[in-house]
Amino acid sequence: MISLAFVITCLLIIVAPGPSLAVMLTQSLRSGRAAGLATVAGNTMGLVVWATASAFGLTALVRTSEIAFVVLKVAGAVYLCWLGVQSLLRSRREPDRLADADQTAKRSPLASLRAGFTTNVTNPKAAVLYLALLPQFLPPDGNPLVDTFVLAAVQMALSASYYTLVVLAIGLARRVLSRPLVRRWMDRASGLVLVGLGIRMVTLSRAAL
Secondary structure (H helix, E strand, O other): OOOHHHHHHHHHHHHOOOHHHHHHHHHHHHHOHHHHHHHHHHHHHHHHHHHHHHHOOOOHHHHHOHHHHHHHHHHHHHHHHHHHHHHHHHOOOOHHHHHHHHHHHHOOHHHHHHHHHHHHHOOHHHHHHHHHOHHHHOOOOOOHHHHHHHHHHHHHHHHHHHHHHHHHHHHHHHHHHOOHHHHHHHHHHHHHHHHHHHHHHHOOOHHHO
Protein backbone atom coordinates (compact mmCIF):
# COMPACT_ATOMS: atom_id res chain seq x y z
CA MET A 1 0.00 0.00 0.00
CA ILE A 2 2.91 2.35 0.73
CA SER A 3 4.22 3.31 -2.68
CA LEU A 4 7.62 4.73 -3.54
CA ALA A 5 5.86 7.76 -5.04
CA PHE A 6 4.25 8.49 -1.67
CA VAL A 7 7.57 8.26 0.17
CA ILE A 8 9.35 10.51 -2.33
CA THR A 9 6.52 13.06 -2.23
CA CYS A 10 6.65 13.14 1.57
CA LEU A 11 10.41 13.59 1.59
CA LEU A 12 10.24 16.49 -0.87
CA ILE A 13 7.64 18.22 1.30
CA ILE A 14 9.55 17.54 4.54
CA VAL A 15 12.92 18.90 3.36
CA ALA A 16 11.37 22.10 2.02
CA PRO A 17 12.19 24.95 4.47
CA GLY A 18 9.26 26.17 6.52
CA PRO A 19 8.14 27.34 9.97
CA SER A 20 8.71 23.98 11.68
CA LEU A 21 12.30 23.73 10.48
CA ALA A 22 13.01 27.34 11.44
CA VAL A 23 11.70 26.79 14.98
CA MET A 24 13.71 23.57 15.37
CA LEU A 25 16.89 25.32 14.30
CA THR A 26 16.24 28.17 16.71
CA GLN A 27 15.51 25.88 19.66
CA SER A 28 18.53 23.68 18.92
CA LEU A 29 20.93 26.59 18.64
CA ARG A 30 19.56 28.29 21.72
CA SER A 31 19.20 25.39 24.13
CA GLY A 32 20.98 22.37 22.70
CA ARG A 33 20.19 18.92 21.41
CA ALA A 34 17.58 18.02 24.03
CA ALA A 35 15.56 21.13 23.19
CA GLY A 36 15.82 20.36 19.48
CA LEU A 37 14.60 16.81 19.98
CA ALA A 38 11.76 18.08 22.18
CA THR A 39 10.78 20.42 19.34
CA VAL A 40 10.78 17.48 16.93
CA ALA A 41 8.50 15.59 19.33
CA GLY A 42 6.17 18.58 19.56
CA ASN A 43 6.05 18.90 15.79
CA THR A 44 5.19 15.20 15.50
CA MET A 45 2.41 15.64 18.06
CA GLY A 46 1.01 18.38 15.84
CA LEU A 47 1.07 16.00 12.88
CA VAL A 48 -0.89 13.48 14.95
CA VAL A 49 -3.56 16.14 15.46
CA TRP A 50 -3.78 16.85 11.72
CA ALA A 51 -3.73 13.14 10.84
CA THR A 52 -6.65 12.51 13.18
CA ALA A 53 -8.51 15.51 11.79
CA SER A 54 -7.85 14.34 8.26
CA ALA A 55 -9.11 10.83 8.99
CA PHE A 56 -12.41 12.29 10.17
CA GLY A 57 -12.61 14.93 7.44
CA LEU A 58 -12.11 17.91 9.76
CA THR A 59 -9.16 19.41 7.86
CA ALA A 60 -11.56 20.23 5.04
CA LEU A 61 -12.76 23.11 7.22
CA VAL A 62 -9.45 24.88 6.68
CA ARG A 63 -10.03 24.90 2.96
CA THR A 64 -13.77 25.50 2.88
CA SER A 65 -14.30 27.82 5.86
CA GLU A 66 -12.88 31.33 5.51
CA ILE A 67 -13.24 31.95 9.26
CA ALA A 68 -11.39 28.76 10.24
CA PHE A 69 -8.64 29.53 7.75
CA VAL A 70 -8.17 33.14 8.88
CA VAL A 71 -8.18 32.26 12.59
CA LEU A 72 -5.60 29.53 12.05
CA LYS A 73 -3.24 31.56 9.90
CA VAL A 74 -3.42 34.66 12.14
CA ALA A 75 -2.69 32.57 15.24
CA GLY A 76 0.24 30.94 13.47
CA ALA A 77 1.58 34.26 12.19
CA VAL A 78 1.39 35.89 15.62
CA TYR A 79 3.18 32.96 17.23
CA LEU A 80 5.98 32.91 14.64
CA CYS A 81 6.47 36.68 14.94
CA TRP A 82 6.57 36.37 18.72
CA LEU A 83 9.30 33.72 18.49
CA GLY A 84 11.16 35.88 15.98
CA VAL A 85 11.02 38.97 18.20
CA GLN A 86 12.34 36.88 21.10
CA SER A 87 15.34 35.85 18.98
CA LEU A 88 15.98 39.45 17.92
CA LEU A 89 15.84 40.63 21.54
CA ARG A 90 18.23 37.84 22.57
CA SER A 91 20.72 39.00 19.96
CA ARG A 92 21.00 42.33 21.81
CA ARG A 93 21.94 40.77 25.16
CA GLU A 94 25.42 40.70 26.58
CA PRO A 95 27.21 37.30 26.38
CA ASP A 96 26.89 36.57 30.12
CA ARG A 97 23.17 37.38 30.14
CA LEU A 98 22.70 35.26 27.02
CA ALA A 99 24.41 32.32 28.72
CA ASP A 100 22.15 32.68 31.77
CA ALA A 101 19.07 32.74 29.55
CA ASP A 102 20.23 29.61 27.75
CA GLN A 103 20.76 27.76 31.02
CA THR A 104 17.21 28.66 32.05
CA ALA A 105 15.87 27.43 28.72
CA LYS A 106 17.70 24.11 29.14
CA ARG A 107 15.79 23.44 32.32
CA SER A 108 12.49 23.69 30.46
CA PRO A 109 12.32 21.24 27.52
CA LEU A 110 8.54 21.56 27.77
CA ALA A 111 8.87 25.02 26.22
CA SER A 112 10.57 23.52 23.16
CA LEU A 113 7.95 20.77 22.97
CA ARG A 114 5.24 23.43 23.09
CA ALA A 115 7.01 25.51 20.43
CA GLY A 116 7.14 22.59 18.01
CA PHE A 117 3.53 21.62 18.64
CA THR A 118 2.11 25.14 18.41
CA THR A 119 4.03 25.95 15.24
CA ASN A 120 2.65 22.86 13.53
CA VAL A 121 -0.99 23.05 14.62
CA THR A 122 -1.24 26.74 13.68
CA ASN A 123 0.16 26.18 10.21
CA PRO A 124 -2.69 25.93 7.68
CA LYS A 125 -0.35 24.32 5.16
CA ALA A 126 0.09 21.37 7.52
CA ALA A 127 -3.67 20.90 7.51
CA VAL A 128 -3.92 21.09 3.75
CA LEU A 129 -1.00 18.69 3.41
CA TYR A 130 -3.08 15.95 5.01
CA LEU A 131 -6.23 17.06 3.21
CA ALA A 132 -4.67 17.10 -0.27
CA LEU A 133 -1.83 14.57 -0.07
CA LEU A 134 -3.11 11.51 1.79
CA PRO A 135 -6.36 10.99 -0.17
CA GLN A 136 -4.39 10.73 -3.41
CA PHE A 137 -2.60 7.62 -2.14
CA LEU A 138 -5.52 5.82 -0.50
CA PRO A 139 -6.21 2.43 -2.13
CA PRO A 140 -9.69 2.33 -3.69
CA ASP A 141 -10.61 -1.00 -2.10
CA GLY A 142 -9.26 -0.38 1.41
CA ASN A 143 -10.55 1.02 4.67
CA PRO A 144 -10.20 4.82 4.36
CA LEU A 145 -9.88 5.41 8.11
CA VAL A 146 -7.23 2.73 8.69
CA ASP A 147 -5.35 3.54 5.48
CA THR A 148 -5.24 7.24 6.34
CA PHE A 149 -3.64 6.51 9.69
CA VAL A 150 -1.12 4.13 8.07
CA LEU A 151 -0.07 6.73 5.49
CA ALA A 152 0.06 9.40 8.18
CA ALA A 153 2.25 7.18 10.37
CA VAL A 154 4.72 6.76 7.50
CA GLN A 155 4.77 10.52 6.86
CA MET A 156 5.30 11.26 10.55
CA ALA A 157 8.12 8.70 10.80
CA LEU A 158 9.89 10.25 7.81
CA SER A 159 9.38 13.75 9.22
CA ALA A 160 10.65 12.87 12.69
CA SER A 161 13.66 11.02 11.26
CA TYR A 162 14.71 13.90 9.01
CA TYR A 163 14.30 16.57 11.68
CA THR A 164 16.14 14.41 14.22
CA LEU A 165 19.10 14.16 11.84
CA VAL A 166 19.04 17.95 11.42
CA VAL A 167 19.04 18.46 15.20
CA LEU A 168 21.92 15.99 15.67
CA ALA A 169 23.92 17.73 12.94
CA ILE A 170 23.39 21.08 14.64
CA GLY A 171 24.49 19.52 17.93
CA LEU A 172 27.82 18.52 16.37
CA ALA A 173 28.43 22.06 15.15
CA ARG A 174 27.01 23.82 18.22
CA ARG A 175 30.42 24.43 19.83
CA VAL A 176 31.26 26.75 16.94
CA LEU A 177 27.75 28.14 16.58
CA SER A 178 27.51 28.91 20.30
CA ARG A 179 30.33 31.46 20.27
CA PRO A 180 28.96 34.85 21.37
CA LEU A 181 29.51 36.68 18.09
CA VAL A 182 28.22 33.78 15.99
CA ARG A 183 25.23 33.33 18.31
CA ARG A 184 24.37 36.98 18.05
CA TRP A 185 24.25 36.85 14.27
CA MET A 186 22.44 33.49 14.29
CA ASP A 187 19.78 34.93 16.63
CA ARG A 188 19.38 37.92 14.36
CA ALA A 189 19.08 35.74 11.27
CA SER A 190 16.65 33.27 12.84
CA GLY A 191 14.61 36.13 14.27
CA LEU A 192 14.28 37.78 10.87
CA VAL A 193 13.40 34.45 9.24
CA LEU A 194 10.69 33.70 11.82
CA VAL A 195 9.18 37.18 11.54
CA GLY A 196 9.33 36.88 7.76
CA LEU A 197 7.56 33.52 7.87
CA GLY A 198 4.94 35.01 10.17
CA ILE A 199 4.29 37.90 7.78
CA ARG A 200 4.17 35.47 4.87
CA MET A 201 1.67 33.28 6.70
CA VAL A 202 -0.68 36.14 7.57
CA THR A 203 -0.74 37.19 3.90
CA LEU A 204 -1.40 33.63 2.73
CA SER A 205 -4.58 33.14 0.73
CA ARG A 206 -6.55 29.93 0.42
CA ALA A 207 -5.79 29.94 -3.31
CA ALA A 208 -2.12 29.41 -2.47
CA LEU A 209 -2.84 26.16 -0.62
